[in-house]
Amino acid sequence: MAEIHLKSLAHSYSPAPQSPSDYAIREMDHVWHQGGAYALLGPSGCGKSTLLNIISGLLSPSEGDVLFDGQRVNDIPPEERNIAQVFQFPVVYDSMTVFDNLAFPLRNMKVDEGKVRAKVLEIAEILELQELLDRKAKGLTADEKQKVSMGRGLVRDDVSAILFDEPLTVIDPHLKWKLRRKLKQIHEQFNLTMVYVTHDQLEAATFADKIAVMYGGQIVQFGTPRELFEEPNHTFVGYFIGSPGMNILEVTRVEGGVMFKDQFIPLSDHLCQFLNQNPSANVKVGIRPEFVHVCDEAIKGAYSCDVRHVEDLGTYKILTMELEGQILKARLDEDQAVPENTAWISFPSQWLKLYVDEYLVPDEPSADQDAADSQDRSDSDPSQTTEVRQA
Amino acid sequence: MNKTENNKAWFLVLPVFLLVAFSAVIPLMTVVNYSVQDIFDQNTAYFVGAEWYREVLQDPRLHDSLIRQFIFSGCVLLIEIPLGIAVALMMPTKGKAASLSLILLAIPLLIPWNVVGTIWQVFGREDIGLFGWALNSIGIDYNYASNPGDAWFTVLLMDVWHWTSLVALLCYSGLRAIPEAYYQAARIDRASKWAIFRYIQLPKLKSVLVIGILLRFMDSFMIYTEPFVLTGGGPGNSTTFLSQTLTKMAIGQFDLGPAAAFSLIYFLIVLLVSWLFFTSISHLDKSE
Numbered sequence: 181m182a183e184i185h186l187k188s189l190a191h192s193y194s195p196a197p198q199s200p201s202d203y204a205i206r207e208m209d210h211v212w213h214q215g216g217a218y219a220l221l222g223p224s225g226c227g228k229s230t231l232l233n234i235i236s237g238l239l240s241p242s243e244g245d246v247l248f249d250g251q252r253v254n255d256i257p258p259e260e261r262n263i264a265q266v267f268q269f270p271v272v273y274d275s276m277t278v279f280d281n282l283a284f285p286l287r288n289m290k291v292d293e294g295k296v297r298a299k300v301l302e303i304a305e306i307l308e309l310q311e312l313l314d315r316k317a318k319g320l321t322a323d324e325k326q327k328v329s330m331g332r333g334l335v336r337d338d339v340s341a342i343l344f345d346e347p348l349t350v351i352d353p354h355l356k357w358k359l360r361r362k363l364k365q366i367h368e369q370f371n372l373t374m375v376y377v378t379h380d381q382l383e384a385a386t387f388a389d390k391i392a393v394m395y396g397g398q399i400v401q402f403g404t405p406r407e408l409f410e411e412p413n414h415t416f417v418g419y420f421i422g423s424p425g426m427n428i429l430e431v432t433r434v435e436g437g438v439m440f441k442d443q444f445i446p447l448s449d450h451l452c453q454f455l456n457q458n459p460s461a462n463v464k465v466g467i468r469p470e471f472v473h474v475c476d477e478a479i480k481g482a483y484s485c486d487v488r489h490v491e492d493l494g495t496y497k498i499l500t501m502e503l504e505g506q507i508l509k510a511r512l513d514e515d516q517a518v519p520e521n522t523a524w525i526s527f528p529s530q531w532l533k534l535y536v537d538e539y540l541v542p543d544e545p546s547a548d549q550d551a552a553d554s555q556d557r558s559d560s561d562p563s564q565t566t567e568v569r570q571a
Numbered sequence: 572m573n574k575t576e577n578n579k580a581w582f583l584v585l586p587v588f589l590l591v592a593f594s595a596v597i598p599l600m601t602v603v604n605y606s607v608q609d610i611f612d613q614n615t616a617y618f619v620g621a622e623w624y625r626e627v628l629q630d631p632r633l634h635d636s637l638i639r640q641f642i643f644s645g646c647v648l649l650i651e652i653p654l655g656i657a658v659a660l661m662m663p664t665k666g667k668a669a670s671l672s673l674i675l676l677a678i679p680l681l682i683p684w685n686v687v688g689t690i691w692q693v694f695g696r697e698d699i700g701l702f703g704w705a706l707n708s709i710g711i712d713y714n715y716a717s718n719p720g721d722a723w724f725t726v727l728l729m730d731v732w733h734w735t736s737l738v739a740l741l742c743y744s745g746l747r748a749i750p751e752a753y754y755q756a757a758r759i760d761r762a763s764k765w766a767i768f769r770y771i772q773l774p775k776l777k778s779v780l781v782i783g784i785l786l787r788f789m790d791s792f793m794i795y796t797e798p799f800v801l802t803g804g805g806p807g808n809s810t811t812f813l814s815q816t817l818t819k820m821a822i823g824q825f826d827l828g829p830a831a832a833f834s835l836i837y838f839l840i841v842l843l844v845s846w847l848f849f850t851s852i853s854h855l856d857k858s859e
Binding site: 233236238257258259263264265267268269271273274275276284285288289329332333 | 750752753755756758759760761762763766770771773774775
């Protein structure tokens, strides 16, 4: 059993960090609950591997604590933490057979040989490695190797969390799907906490119940795939999640709304009130291409844009337009009329998000309701929210 | 495909043939030529068949130095390979200390062989040499010029000093090529230091070790300069190895026929042992 709590955690690779940019991980508080399937999603260099190595103990954090079930483990080396880690490039012990590879952690723990055998056979069956047990690990394919390295974590009874560091990077695309299914299945079968690092949103969304999006050394949002899509908490989440990403417009504040160049965008009273209380000049609005309303004739309140081009992706089309010199994208259904030359677009108010200093200004509590009504049980658990500190 | 057309291609490889002929085949054939004839002067030569070979193979001097040679090469490998691995494992991996230790290790390899012999010749003397004098002054009776055991010890020590660096440098490069993830995975798998060495480092060092063992075997089997300078093959014949016996025969006594036969046998032994070693290793690889 392990609930992993990162308490005021920060890490810097430089010995005397001065500015926030010296930190690979900026101060954060975060809880990974026992038995959850989590993804840690972010671009290269955002600190996700650093965070993973801190959890497993390969790295010692420069500030803050790592707690396993409330117990501080900062000074406990990885070999004494109940954690397994699967690396980007499959690590197998070349000179050993698959059986010996799987038995390796148990033999290191001086487990009775009869028990080793039983356990290895059990795990080999789950991972569908029975046929390969007598083969040398050297000649295996990448996906088989990755299964072996995963198996070394699963054979140990004491493992309560498995950390995956982009484990499918070197796997052929058609096997990725299979292996991901396997992971999901293992997660359901064993009561394990799994943290899966990736930069692929699709991988994250199919594997995890909840995704933590990392950007610039911080977790900027922790939520279900649907929450990340509908309520991006940070402009980066809007841009990074979704394909194509969110349209984000830099705006200036005016009475009753905001101005994008010469276009007035009205905002709700609640948002206007928030803007009035917050003096920051960094104000943006964002809307997902899926929610941009497109019309091929002029309607009231719509903005007129020049159509740049259309990409037909089979089941839907991506329309690229220009509004006041800025590129905007909209997603059109297959049967929807495609405007030529000029398109009139409008932004439905419930999907128009306001960002101040890059962070989302929450909607009125009442408007929030339908987004929160999610299928995921863990959503209702208030302790699972992430506290994100603004930089 | 018309085969006759391709014959022109032989002209293109002709330069290589000529080069190899002059650099290897012709000198080697000269030795073969000498080994089957008794040559007195330019006009007097008799074909003697395998007589020189028979004579050389029955020569007790050859037997003695062959045995000595195998013992020497065996000792060299037994000491230098484990020691080289151990040094490579202990070397720092990062920063200035790493470059410094690489430079220090490379120094013995840069010294000309007869200089190495001279260094140890002086270093080991009990009257003016630091090493010999220090041993004697702490009560150890050491004199490499009169005691065969001491002579062997000094020749071995000199070779270890001279060539362990090569093994260490080869192993060091092999160790650096192991990705960090292997060590991290091993830690998480709770592997002991020994298990890490046995199952990660040693398997990854295999190819560099094969090269290291081959080079050290061939070099030590052909050793000439250093013991020649250090002990001159003595005391008695106790440190006279194959190449020195050969030189004595060819240049000292001018027995060109037996010397040529000896050279070929010598060459074949080196070739045979290296080939046996190499094929058994690659055979082991395939059966895995």
